[in-house]
Amino acid sequence: MLIRAVSIVTVFLLLACTITAISAAMYEAPEQDSEETIAATELPTPTDSPPSPTEKKLAEVAEHPQQDAGYTPRLTSPDIDNTRYYSGENPFYAAGYGMPNCTCYAWGRAYEISGKRPELSPYDACTWYDYNAENQIYDYGDQPEQGAIACWAYADGGPGHVAVVEQVDGNTVLLSNSAYSGAEFYMDTVPADNPSAGRDNWIFQGYIYPDDDPE
Numbered sequence: 001m002l003i004r005a006v007s008i009v010t011v012f013l014l015l016a017c018t019i020t021a022i023s024a025a026m027y028e029a030p031e032q033d034s035e036e037t038i039a040a041t042e043l044p045t046p047t048d049s050p051p052s053p054t055e056k057k058l059a060e061v062a063e064h065p066q067q068d069a070g071y072t073p074r075l076t077s078p079d080i081d082n083t084r085y086y087s088g089e090n091p092f093y094a095a096g097y098g099m100p101n102c103t104c105y106a107w108g109r110a111y112e113i114s115g116k117r118p119e120l121s122p123y124d125a126c127t128w129y130d131y132n133a134e135n136q137i138y139d140y141g142d143q144p145e146q147g148a149i150a151c152w153a154y155a156d157g158g159p160g161h162v163a164v165v166e167q168v169d170g171n172t173v174l175l176s177n178s179a180y181s182g183a184e185f186y187m188d189t190v191p192a193d194n195p196s197a198g199r200d201n202w203i204f205q206g207y208i209y210p211d212d213d214p215e
Contacts, residue, residue, distance in 0.1 A: 071146045073166035074109060074176050077185035084108040091122050097180075103128075105178030105185070106149050106162040110210040113147045113164075118210050126153040126160025129205035139209045144173045144192050148207040155201050163188065165207070 085108035092104035
């Protein structure tokens with residue numbers, strides 16, 4: 001009788017341990033799955049789309065339609081290894097009139113913009129506008145455009161100046177320049193309706209558009 005009672009107790013204990021183990025396993029599994037699900041919801045999904053252009057950017061494009069979307073303004077000095085400016089490819093550099101020099105810079109910049117060797121005047125800046133008009137090489141006029149060359153003569157008979165239009169913003173024209181015996185490279189702004197403003201000795205001649213194919 002005692003042996004039978006011990007056997008019953010043993011069976012009961014084994015059954016209790018088995019039920020406890022099964023319950024523990026069933027309880028722990030959902031807890032682990034729940035953590036994985038929460039972690040997954042915190043990760044970015046591949047359906048996230050990039051932000052759309054801001055209204056300000058769209059307004060800028062609409063306000064300045066004259067800007068060429070494919071044009072890259074030069075706002076810093078060209079590297080010394082840029083052969084359009086610093087090599088015998090440039091006739092002014094080859095003749096000993098390399099930068100700092102407005103003609104050497106403008107010639108190199110025109111080459112850089114168009115990808116073609118420019119057919120511009122090989123003489124002083126004051127000759128560029130008339131040389132181009134007389135030889136009917138490039139279009140020319142009085143409207144600033146990106147990539148155009150602005151030309152000035154000096155009232156005192158000096159060599160004049162040329163610069164390149166990098167941006168047009170309303171009545172403000174941003175120019176890239178170099179200056180003989182002066183700055184290797186600098187940026188300057190002038191009013192579109194009076195490019196000689198503040199320069200009493202400067203006579204504005206007009207713009208040359210070398211990015212157009214010669215006739």
